[in-house]
Amino acid sequence: xxxxxxxxxxxxxxxxxxxxxxxxxxxxxxxxxxxxxxxxxxxxxxxxxxxxxxxxxxxxxxxxxxxxxxxxxxxxxxxxxxxxxxxxxxxxxxxxxxxxxxxxxxxxxxxxxxxxxxxxxxxxxxxxxxxxxxxxxxxxxxxxxxxxxxxxxxxxxxxxxxxxxxxxxxxxxxxxxxxxxxxxxxxxxxxxxxxxxxxxxxxxxxxxxxxxxxxxxxxxxxxxxxxxxxxxxxxxxxxxxxxxxxxxxxxxxxxxxxxxxxxxxxxxxxxxxxxxxxxxxxxxxxxxxxxxxxxxxxxxxxxxxxxxxxxxxxxxxxxxxxxxxxxxxxxxxxxxxxxxxxxxxxxxxxxxxxxxxxxxxxxxxxxxxxxxxxxxxxxxxxxxxxxxxxxxxxxxxxxxxxxx
Amino acid sequence: xxxxxxxxxxxxxxxxxxxxxxxxxxxxxxxxxxxxxxxxxxxxxxxxxxxxxxxxxxxxxxxxxxxxxxxxxxxxxxxxxxxxxxxxxxxxxxxxxxxxxxxxxxxxxxxxxxxxxxxxxxxxxxxxxxxxxxxxxxxxxxxxxxxxxxxxxxxxxxxxxxxxxxxxxxxxxxxxxxxxxxxxxxxxxxxxxxxxxxxxxxxxxxx
Numbered sequence: 227x228x229x230x231x232x233x234x235x236x237x238x239x240x241x242x243x244x245x246x247x248x249x250x251x252x253x254x255x256x257x258x259x260x261x262x263x264x265x266x267x268x269x270x271x272x273x274x275x276x277x278x279x280x281x282x283x284x285x286x287x288x289x290x291x292x293x294x295x296x297x298x299x300x301x302x303x304x305x306x307x308x309x310x311x312x313x314x315x316x317x318x319x320x321x322x323x324x325x326x327x328x329x330x331x332x333x334x335x336x337x338x339x340x341x342x343x344x345x346x347x348x349x350x351x352x353x354x355x356x357x358x359x360x361x362x363x364x365x366x367x368x369x370x371x372x373x374x375x376x377x378x379x380x381x382x383x384x385x386x387x388x389x390x391x392x393x394x395x396x397x398x399x400x401x402x403x404x405x406x407x408x409x410x411x412x413x414x415x416x417x418x419x420x421x422x423x424x425x426x427x428x429x430x431x432x433x434x435x436x437x438x439x440x441x442x443x444x445x446x447x448x449x450x451x452x453x454x455x456x457x458x459x460x461x462x463x464x465x466x467x468x469x470x471x472x473x474x475x476x477x478x479x480x481x482x483x484x485x486x487x488x489x490x491x492x493x494x495x496x497x498x499x500x501x502x503x504x505x506x507x508x509x510x511x512x513x514x515x516x517x518x519x520x521x522x523x524x525x526x527x528x529x530x531x532x533x534x535x536x537x538x539x540x541x542x543x544x545x546x547x548x549x550x551x552x553x554x555x556x557x558x559x560x561x562x563x564x565x566x567x568x569x570x571x572x573x574x575x576x577x578x579x580x581x582x583x584x585x586x587x588x589x590x591x592x593x594x595x596x597x598x599x600x601x602x603x604x605x606x607x608x609x610x611x612x613x614x615x616x617x618x619x620x621x622x623x624x625x626x627x628x629x630x
Numbered sequence: 631x632x633x634x635x636x637x638x639x640x641x642x643x644x645x646x647x648x649x650x651x652x653x654x655x656x657x658x659x660x661x662x663x664x665x666x667x668x669x670x671x672x673x674x675x676x677x678x679x680x681x682x683x684x685x686x687x688x689x690x691x692x693x694x695x696x697x698x699x700x701x702x703x704x705x706x707x708x709x710x711x712x713x714x715x716x717x718x719x720x721x722x723x724x725x726x727x728x729x730x731x732x733x734x735x736x737x738x739x740x741x742x743x744x745x746x747x748x749x750x751x752x753x754x755x756x757x758x759x760x761x762x763x764x765x766x767x768x769x770x771x772x773x774x775x776x777x778x779x780x781x782x783x784x785x786x787x788x789x790x791x792x793x794x795x796x797x798x799x800x801x802x803x804x805x806x807x808x809x810x811x812x813x814x815x816x817x818x819x820x821x822x823x824x825x826x827x828x829x830x831x832x833x834x835x836x837x
Contacts, residue, residue: 280775281775281776281778284776284777288786289785289786289792290792451697451698451723452750453749454698454699454700454701454749454750456700465723472726553823573700577701577703577717579705584822584824588703588705592703592719596753597700597750597753599753600749600750600753629776630776
């Protein structure tokens with residue numbers, strides 16, 4: 227396996243009046259992972275500077291949230307990072323629970339963790355297989371998207387929607403699990419290890435994959451911290467930081483799971499970390515399925531939660547609570563909070579300011595992809611265009627959360 | 631997992647309080663209000679010439695602590711004179727501790743950019759300039775980032791309407807895309823059912 231050497235550029239430019247070539251790596255491009263417009267300044271095929279133009283998917287989420295209730299703004303979070311939906315709902319629900327200082331019941335925490343790890347598997351499958359597709363390996367995409375379909379079927383069974391399930395709500399989750407769902411999830415996990423082995427067999431020791439990914443996009447931990455990296459990108463550069471351990475939200479302190487950390491900080495390390503994280507997520511789901519208890523899935527406080535339909539039809543107070551909940555919405559104290567969770571892409575943070583008590587006065591969304599894309603210029607200096615495609619894939623960019 | 635963890639847990643209370651005391655002694659003149667909690671601290675800075683402070687934060691503790699600027703956002707309190715509240719979110723990895731700094735700015739006030747010290751603030755400042763119109767001095771590349779190419783106005787300010795001022799339409803007779811003054815057939819309705827909170831807000835002059 228050869229190490230890629232950086233070519234020495236002979237300085238004949240001033241003699242022949244040669245200038246660098248500007249190329250538009252346009253918003254419609256199969257390797258640009260959504261709507262990304264890159265203006266590349268090339269010298270031959272090496273990149274001198276790279277200027278990303280984003281904002282082509284900007285939907286004004288933060289402004290729209292200011293005009294809605296606390297409950298009505300929950301589905302906006304699904305649509306931010308549209309490949310890992312429930313992790314953003316989780317962050318927003320945690321923010322509201324922090325403001326109201328409530329603790330949700332144990333069963334709801336288990337369900338949230340199961341689905342948040344299912345979301346992590348969903349995201350990493352898409353990240354690795356679309357990265358492979360950009361680099362040229364077309365088969366993992368076809369094989370592993372069947373697994374995504376099975377996972378989206380689980381989403382549909384609990385919430386009714388395959389992708390944007392407004393399921394994790396402030397105060398717990400919206401509905402209880404149906405019968406037999408945990409058995410099916412367990413069966414899926416048992417087979418999932420074999421599918422991962424199939425994909426690894428295709429990619430991990432493949433000569434072409436190694437050649438395209440080894441020593442590309444190297445970033446050491448000092449620079450990674452300076453650029454504000456988080457999640458897999460930071461762990462790939464030999465820096466151990468995982469918000470599931472250090473921020474300690476919900477039940478993660480009771481779980482035992484390993485966290486892979488890379489050494490060099492190149493694209494291959496991050497690919498391996500994502501594969502290993504999928505295996506660890508499967509272990510976490512197994513543990514939660516074995517230890518989940520029966521119980522409530524929402525808080526008992528009807529000022530923050532809608533009452534169940536049984537209570538609604540039998541009790542006058544529940545009827546009033548239901549009416550006020552769906553017309554006025556919940557009423558929070560005047561407070562501001564910043565909550566960050568370990569989304570599959572990195573640290574996803576929500577800043578919620580409830581100055582007027584009925585709607586979010588300001589809701590700022592910190593997306594990990596924004597900071598990762600910012601440093602694309604730095605990561606891809608003097609690499610080839612084909613390497614830029616590999617680097618964009620390894621940064622796991624989804625423009626829903628970058629452009630908001 | 632335990633092997634990687636111990637580097638962080640070795641910092642004890644004494645070193646941590648020494649660190650906080652160190653910062654307070656030198657910069658007590660520009661700290662206005664401090665709110666200290668379990669995991670984070672919110673500090674209001676009174677001086678918006680903050681460059682020296684951030685330089686100190688980064689360079690003095692660089693050998694000992696890893697500090698990042700993770701996020702940077704702005705809140706628009708339209709009722710006040712100093713309407714823009716800039717919030718910086720720093721994370722110290724070794725101590726697992728977050729700093730939130732708040733700086734209050736008037737409408738046309740400028741502030742220094744910290745993109746030379748913390749590289750992650752490059753695009754974050756561009757985003758705030760794009761949405762709120764706050765100018766950052768010494769930023770090498772301050773231009774619009776998320777809005778459209780010919781967009782005028784600062785959307786996230788509270789006096790900018792939700793629908794905006796212009797709409798982009800394709801004119802079939804002229805065969806090109808043009809800006810048109812925004813008009814809706816139906817009036818914009820804000821559903822607002824909580825009357826008692828509204829009355830309270832009028833009393834305290836807040837809307």
